[in-house]
Amino acid sequence: MNELMRHALNLPPQASSFARHIDYLHYVVIGSAFVICGLTFLAILYMLIHFREGKACKKHGRIPRWLEISAASFTLTVFIVWWVIGFPQFREMRTPPANALRVYVVAKQWMWEYVYPNGITAEDELHVPVGQPVELLMTSRDVIHSFYVAAFRNKQDVVPGRITNVWFTATKPGRYPILCAEYCGAGHSRMRGVVVAMEPSAYADWAAGHHSKDLVQAGEKLAADYGCLRCHTVDGTPHLGPSWKGLYGSTIPLAGGGTVVDDDAYLTESMMDPPAKLHAGYPPLMPTFLGRLSGPEAAAIVEYIRSLRSEPNE
Ligand code: CUA
Secondary structure (H helix, E strand, O other): OHHHHHHHOOOOOOOEOOHHHHHHHHHHHHHHHHHHHHHHHHHHHHHHHHOOOOOOOOOOOOOOHHHHHHHHHHHHHHHHHHHHHHHHHHHHHHOOOOOOEEEEEEEEOOEEEEEOOOOOEEEOEEEEEOOOEEEEEEEEOOOOEEEEEHHHOEEEEEOEOOOEEEEEEEOOOEEEEEEEOOOOOOOHHHOEEEEEEEOHHHHHHHHHOOOOOOHHHHHHHHHHHOOHHHOOOOOOOOOOOOOOOOOOOOEEEEOOOOEEEOOHHHHHHHHHOHHHHOEOOOOOOOOOOOOOOOHHHHHHHHHHHHHOOOOOOO
């Protein structure tokens, strides 16, 4: 049934753990749209004949109340069924598991760059192990792009100055095209990459073949080089800025009222646009690093701050 519908709708292969569920929702939506479309045409046909001009002409009466109510509740029920199927899927897709392999993605006109936790960097080809959840933390160097892997049924905008995330578990080894799904300039149609899903042993071989430095260590060095550590301590003592120790994952009171949970997105925003959400109790002294820190550098510093969190539970 699944394969029949997939071919009828000309959908790409189902290569992630979500793909089947998303397609199932798709079949239900398309199926109910067909049924409702058919009922509407039948009603039109009935009215054309029943109320036609001529000797069989009937007086237009009031629509019976029961018919009105049942038509409205039927349509409402269909929408609720879509929601009941779709909302748990949406929640699942928005909640990366804690054991996910985290890969930083930087999009720019017109290519994709990847930074792995062990410091491996790659362009366009994203290597991932099959059966392991992978979380992508994505940002853009220039304009808005969108990361789209049809075979995974995953799509997420990639926005400059912000981190957006997406996750998936590849289920079948293979090469799956990554497309940019947001018009981003003259080279948009050529902004392609590939997800290379590999058996875990093949992935381990691939990763071992790339000698590189640890991302946390790189972040620590960058934080010193860029002068971050002149205002931020790493031992918990507040200085001109909040200490980085225990910062990641904590709830931060904001100068303008309200709070925010310190995560990758907040840290990145604070580097690129410090006054946007100012930590209460600290002066607005921090300069912006937009255009000074590259995507991989910002990722390394975030990873370093993450390593200083109070309860390393991942
Ligand atoms: Cu990048 Cu379109």
